[in-house]
Amino acid sequence: MELGFVILAHENLHRVGALVEYLAKQNCAISLHIDAHTPAKESNALRDQFKTNKHVMFTDSIHCEWGRFSLVQASLSAAELLLQKHPNIGHVALISGSCLPIRPIKQFKHFLSRHKATDFIQSVSVEKDKWVQDGLNEERFTLYFPVSWKRNRFTFDKLVQAQRILGVNRQIPTHIEPHTGSQWWCLTGKTLQLIVNDPNRAVNDSYFKHCWIPDESYFQTLVRNHSERIESRSLTFAKFDAQGKPFILYDDHLDAISKSDAFFVRKVWVGADKMYAQLLASDRDKVPMSKVGAKSIDEHFEAALAQRTSGGVGYFNAGRFPGGYAGSRGQTVAPFAVYYGLNDLYPDIVNWLCKSSDMVCHGHLFHRQRVEFATGAKNFLGGLDGNVKIRNRNPYGFLQNLLWNDRENKHCFQFDLRDHQAVRTRLTQDENAHIIVIREGWILKYLAAKKVGKDVPSYARQLQDMERAFLLELEQSSTSASVSTFDLQDVLENPQQILNAATEILGDAPKHALLDMPKMVDLNGVNKALRDLKNAGLTLETVPLAKPAAEKQADKQPRSTPKLVQ
Amino acid sequence: MKFWDQYRLRLERKRRRARSLRKRRELTPAALNVSKIREDDVILFSTVRNEKIRLPFFFEYYRKLGVNHFCFVDNGSDDGTLEYLISQPDVSVWHTTRSYKRAGFGMDWLNGLLGAYAVGHWCLVVDVDEFFVYPHCDTRPIQALTHWLDQSSTRSFGTQLVDTYPKGKISEAHYRPGDNPMTVSDHFDTGNYYYERNRKYGNLWIQGGARQRGFFAGRPAFAPALNKIPLVKWKRGNVFVSSTHNLLPRSLNLVYAHNGGQRASGCLVHTKFLEMFSTKTKEELARKQHYAASREYNSYSKHRGGKNDLWNGQSVKYKDWRQLESLGLMSSGDWA
Incomplete structure (x- = not known):
């Protein structure tokens, strides 16, 4: 046999x-x-x-x-x-x-x-x-x-x-x-x-x-x-x-x-x-x-x-809900970029970023009154709704969904202190988050707001405190996000640097050489604002500019000198 | 979890079980075929009221999946639902006209019946507008799933409710008996679900989808829960707590992987939004028999849609389980 x-x-x-x-x-x-x-x-x-x-x-x-x-x-x-x-x-x-x-x-x-x-x-x-x-x-x-x-x-x-x-x-x-x-x-x-x-x-x-x-x-x-x-x-x-x-x-x-x-x-x-x-x-x-x-x-x-x-990143279902150590990582599906303060310096930055990079560029996703999707529509892929109350119910979940639903693309959005802040802590703990921060960017915010007649010192202090808290949070050991910080002073003097960083933040080269610069906010008021704020008793790191770079030619007014401030 | 908390849950379980035994007495058998249930049978449990139009396809769908026996509680239907159910060979029906609300929205009745007839069986607890979709459900019967769960020493199987809706007005989504409701109410939201954990019972708490954005945009926290655990190997002493959202003992709610991986899970395709819906809303509001002062039905009745009730440009047409898996709404886990 x-x-x-x-x-x-x-x-x-x-x-x-x-x-x-x-x-x-x-x-x-x-x-x-x-x-x-x-x-x-x-x-x-x-x-x-x-x-x-x-x-x-x-x-x-x-x-x-x-x-x-x-x-x-x-x-x-x-x-x-x-x-x-x-x-x-x-x-x-x-x-x-x-x-x-x-x-x-x-x-x-x-x-x-x-x-x-x-x-x-x-x-x-x-x-x-x-x-x-x-x-x-x-x-x-x-x-x-x-x-x-x-x-x-x-x-x-x-x-x-x-x-x-x-x-x-x-x-x-x-x-x-x-x-x-x-x-x-x-x-x-x-x-x-x-x-x-x-x-x-x-x-x-x-x-x-x-x-x-x-x-x-x-x-x-x-x-x-x-x-x-x-x-x-x-x-x-x-x-x-x-x-x-x-x-x-x-x-x-x-x-x-x-x-x-x-x-x-x-x-x-x-x-x-x-x-x-x-x-x-x-x-x-x-x-x-x-x-x-x-x-x-x-x-x-x-x-x-x-x-x-170990499979699965950036989404949940009835069979998957990472908790503990697993829950602290791999929560979002892909790297994304967050810009703090950039929007105040360049009001048209979102459009400019769209032109200069391959990212899907959202506005203020966490704006208090609306959700600014890149498409400008009221909803986004996956049926994600632009309703503020739904977003605020679980802001980080909202971000996870957004990234998951359009996972073919890279995303970036603007974020500042006037936005809904509940997402902030989770944002800093997300290793996929790449955050660009302009230190003392709040001064620009203050400048923008002063026009509508805010009470100067108290509003400025409030903004300054909020920013300090945010920066402290970024320095904590629980922060997994990669953070690049720029001083306002440097940014004003050499804007090219931050714009390069903003387009290359997720590791991609910009679409083309950055010839066409976005329009900077009118800086005429900056020096005056800095003086006013110092005189009101605030401690600032930014000193009035000797020669704002963007205004080299345009600036016809006599330059203010540091001496005047003191 | 502290000993005291555990003990409190145990007491709650005992209390709910005692309540279910008491509430079971409100049921009168209208057709008893439970003697036909055999050892390894999968049994489906459901509460119905005036759903005759949905029943033919419901039976077709679940018989094809391999459900062996159906147990229904008929809560005072007057459209011939009871007669239709009685005429089916593999169905046992109990009848009652007592309050649905006071029976824990029907769960006390079902807990009572489960304790009596389902011990040792895999049972599926669904509404007649919910269709159970699990990995490989197009090629493998439900017995393949329950056998695998048995082999994996798992006693419950988690799903997420996915609301479907028609393109256009809900009242114009015409439905005839025997039609597949998933082809009439055929669109759904693919990626607007929010996940949290319920600390007390350990289950996931899922909200979102079409119902949240459509009817609960003003109060999203009150949107209906979408987490469901419809398939359970029943043991003496088990109880459903709130609909099939969670159970006791607590371990039955741990249907998800929390270490970063994923366990096999499914979806319940919820085809509530058909033309019958508008009349049903009026009726249910008059009856005042639904959860949290009929909050859900109230929101529906206030809602005034335009050309489309729930459909929008982001809606996606429902295809099959593989589509749901690729969207991340369910997973085949390691049941390959």
Whole structure:
């Protein structure tokens, strides 16, 4: 006989029956182990179904528990039975009751006939490589695991902790070099004979009895002692999710899975009627072993795993709400720019930025009376409403939505002390925020407001205090935003610098050389305002300008000198 | 969470459960087919009042998903809803004319029925205008989802309500029995939802969408909650607290990942806005049986739309779950 199967089954025995029947028809020997906890009615029905089938044999049922030696015990006894009946069998494959063949058995046999002496078993050295994704690796072999993790998680964890503290280090038998790998293998009859009839079998078994998840290490380790040639890969496709359980396959995976370079898949959902019908059809054609797209199904599940554990930035839904440390980062989808004070210096800055950069340039998104979307419309992509009350209900959420809804583009907006301030703290804590600040920019605000007849000193003080609070906030350690601060003095003297910074803030070069400068606010009043403010008793860092850069030519009035101020 | 807070929630749960057992006595069985329920069946629970026109498609949709049995509370319908329900083979119906409001807006009745018939089952609790959309719902039946949730040791599944509305006037969105309401009321808002956490119960609190901007723009804080947990593996002692927005015990509300990743979640497509809506509003306002002094219906009745009631240039036509996932409104998590 060329090919035999050891099948471990514990549920959905009607599906197992279909699988066994299919394999038996293809002239394969099958040794079945049915878990002792499976309802007797079901297991007896399966036994009756194959009572007269000479290819099918059943071993005594024991209760198998995940992660424990009972699984190895079941595989061993089933393998022994199979070898007893067919001592000269070519290859034996271990599969589970929820596995299905991706390719026809004929093709599988043909493949094995070309690799007569090869053992297909994933066998990775524990010391040299790390196959185990998550959880215990070397400690699987050096600690004792007397209780089941599934049933006594708490005790299990405490026992591991206690052994670590006590420094327990089990002696690994000298002939054993621990290897791990996928539970599902396909070994030559000869190798399997040698493992089963190993002169050290008693030592092996008693050692592995106290290891953790021995079904992923028993055969994987011993095969190293007995095999002529090992190809360290599993012929059964299985991927594991974040919880360490295999991804389940459904009908809609059928196309992708047939491109895989494996021969079997696990684990198939019991209700996947189409998959069962198609993969167990007796008249199946050969499925080409092309390398094209062989990894697509792997990538599909790897992407899902990444999505579950760390995926997603800048949006929320019923299954995602980052809190704590995770909540403090990755809240907005992409970098964005915030300009503080620029709008007061250049009233037309928004239009100018639109022309000079590729950003979507909003006005004052958080203006108290309105929301100034770049489009000038009352709403924005995604149905984001320009209603101030809705925006103010959750201003940072509003910003997150705005950035997410138009995530193809980069965004910038103006922000100053007259705007709704509730968003400010979250803004400074956002690592995606790039903020340009003009220190003492409030003076420009004061200038603008003075025209409408405000009470000078108190209003100016109020603005100054607000700005100080804002700057203090930016200096705090919780600030993750990248902040570039410019002094008003420098800006007035050399406006080119801040305009360059404003267009290049998100790392892009400006669309074209900045020839066309935006129109600066009328600076005639600046010097006078500075004097007035100083005389009113405010401390200012900006001194009246010797020669405002923008007014070099235009300024016909006699220059004011610092002396006058004092 | 402090021990005392936990204990208070436990007391609240007990109180709600006791209340549901008392309120269950207000129900009279009109058609009892619960003996047909088998071990692994998924059961749907709902309260209805004068919804006959919606029922044919509702059954078509959920039977196709694989729901095995339906349990309805009929709250005094007079349009033939009760008769229609009784005629269905896989439906159990209870009838009552008692106050919807005083039964916790129907939740006491449903809690009572869930405790009696749903223990050990996955159950779906939805209104007749809500359509459950989960990842891969076009290729996998609901049993595939519940099996996977079982395998993942998860007992509840979170969704976000997505309001759909027609292009044009709501009163002109004509609907005939059997029509798919998602093709009549077929537009929705894709990205104006706001997320917070309810500290007491641990659930997410989602607001926004078309109803907030359309009817609650003046008082956005009062906009209806859009977080729903409609699919739960029922255990003795579970109770829904406020509609299906949250449950007790509290752990059932933790349907979201809080470490930066995402868990599988779905949407409930809410097709409230069809032509029946305007008549329904008048009726409901007269009955005064809705949440928070019928705030919602009050806002609707005051609202005067122009050419379009809710539709605007940003509205997007609803397609399928993949569209919702690419918009970020739901996620397949690691259920690939």
